[in-house]
Ligand SMILES: CC(C)[C@H](C(=O)O)[C@@H](O)C(=O)O
């Protein structure tokens with residue numbers, strides 16, 4: 001049976017990174033009859049240039065129909081002044097919302113070969129393996145009202161609204177607890193219940209969900225600001241962190257930077273399993289952005305995009321062996337001292353995007 | 368003329384830390400006729416235990432009348448289950464709001480003697496000197512509606528509202544630009560304009576304020592999530608950071624942790640200068656919390672509280688020489704290898720709260 005992928009390379013280094021994933025897909029189809037059928041669309045600035053929208057209705061329909069979406073990156077100075085609702089990020093936010101991708105999985109893993117690349121002392125990050133589970137379709141990202149009003153007297157008023165309902169917190173915490181069971185069996189929930197009512201509800205619902213269904217998992221609570229501190233102070237204390245959309249945005253970026261290798265980190269955004277088929281909608285994207293400054297120069301690190309495809313194999317197609325193998329291929333290539341510029345270190349060999357992709361593919365074939 | 372101080376030691380280690388400041392105040396009165404007149408009140412859990420409120424009306428009146436408030440810390444497990452509106456933090460939030468302390472200054476300074484205490488590599492934090500200017504009376508902390516509603520079907524809905532008006536952004540950015548002129552002359556403004564309307568307005572108003580009145584200062588803009596990353600990656604790139612209440616809460620805690628010495632960091636919360644007298648209301652508090660786990664054991668680090676008093680000398684009483692002298696006294700004591708347990712290092716001498724306070728006072732007298 002066909003495995004339908006929609007590729008949305010986006011802007012900046014997105015297309016270059018996606019090209020390296022295409023090679024892996026082609027190989028898996030040829031050598032293993034994996035049956036991937038790929039289609040392609042535009043998102044972000046490139047969609048705006050073509051259609052005047054951050055994603056076209058046609059591409060949205062394709063995304064809704066696909067088994068999984070592979071997403072590159074969006075944005076760049078070229079589109080800094082386009083109207084708010086067609087800015088590049090609007091394409092990504094619409095995909096998350098319309099596909100109901102409420103669970104954003106952001107692993108922060110420190111590859112042993114890269115422990116020195118972190119700005120933290122190596123002993124604090126060696127072996128780091130955190131999974132941040134971020135709520136992705138609620139909170140201040142989508143709550144209404146979200147407005148700027150002219151008050152008339154030279155003053156404007158901007159309003160954003162954070163809204164969370166019980167069920168939204170229940171389902172994201174269930175995802176976090178389930179994933180914790182496959183790892184260190186510990187969840188730390190982060191909010192600001194001392195300031196925000198959504199933090200109070202978050203805390204209550206996570207606690208209740210834990211008591212009802214997941215009392216075998218160890219649960220802690222931390223204020224989000226203290227959580228940010230603790231991530232910097234002693235990141236290895238964490239296993240799974242579950243938090244809301246905005247805190248997840250901040251905390252996952254801090255966690256990502258701890259690994260010293262933003263160009264390495266993948267993410268998965270998952271919907272709920274379909275009642276009938278059990279399938280969940282999904283989008284996979286690197287954590288890094290579109291890096292317009294290096295786009296087109298052939299130096300971008302494709303590893304985060306390739307690792308995102310490994311997550312796709314694991315979570316959308318249950319191809320666990322292949323996912324493990326692809327992740328192992330990445331680790332082996334790093335162990336061999338092959339590096340793109342962003343993770344270059346003394347005694348290593350510096351390569352470009354294509355060579356890195358080739359090296360990982362060769363390793364993947366050999367494993 | 369009298370200099371009126373209200374001391375609000377609060378909970379946990381607050382009173383122990385405040386005791387060390389009292390000694391310095393007494394010395395300044397005796398030896399230099401500084402004329403400090405101190406009064407005292409309760410805040411947080413200790414106020415709740417005494418009055419059933421996180422601060423009494425009487426103490427609020429004293430705070431409004433004082434030239435400056437010195438604040439210790441609030442909270443602890445004892446009060447984890449008190450009703451939301453009388454929780455310990457409510458006392459602090461009410462002080463900020465009713466005194467209109469819109470400008471929160473949080474220096475993140477890495478004392479040379481402590482560069483090794485950071486979880487970051489020493490070369491990344493040696494000489495670090497960032498000032499975070501956080502908006503403190505607006506945003507999601509105080510916006511309405513702020514509610515939890517029972518939707519009836521087993522579901523609740525929590526709502527928090529972020530509100531910013533032009534004038535609020537104008538005045539906080541003016542403070543940031545003015546302070547930048549006294550330091551590295553650079554401001555980095557952080558928001559999430561790609562997701563939040565308040566971020567869009569924030570960006571516009573900071574840009575306009577800069578253009579109108581502060582174009583001699585270098586201004587950059589950064590998305591708040593990228594800002595968090597950059598703080599971890601290369602903190603020395605920043606001089607002054609200006610940001611909203613919630614981002615400021617997160618980012619200043621991350622920045623604080625970079626210095627490796629949370630027990631060292633002071634803060635000042637300032638109001639607008641009075642139209643007639645030019646005086647501004649002010650509250651000074653350590654960045655660290657009430658540390659209930661070590662309260663009463665005599666090991667707490669009083670430096671953040673003493674450094675907060677140094678900020679009080681500087682910003683409320685324009686006693687610049689004395690402020691410099693007190694800060695120098697702290698640095699000298701550290702240089703001599705005298706340390707509380709939280710910042711203990713090989714070859715240093717470990718002391719308790721009182722000894723540390725005595726050492727700083729002795730150094731202050733000698734300078
Ligand atoms: C591009 C932006 C809208 C997005 C977000 O804020 O969620 C990004 O920062 C992320 O973390 O995926």
Ligand SMILES: CC(C)[C@H](C(=O)O)[C@@H](O)C(=O)O
Pocket residue numbers: 194195225456459460616
């Ligand atoms: C105690 C709490 C209400 C407070 C805040 O969130 O502002 C604290 O974290 C701070 O940063 O001063």
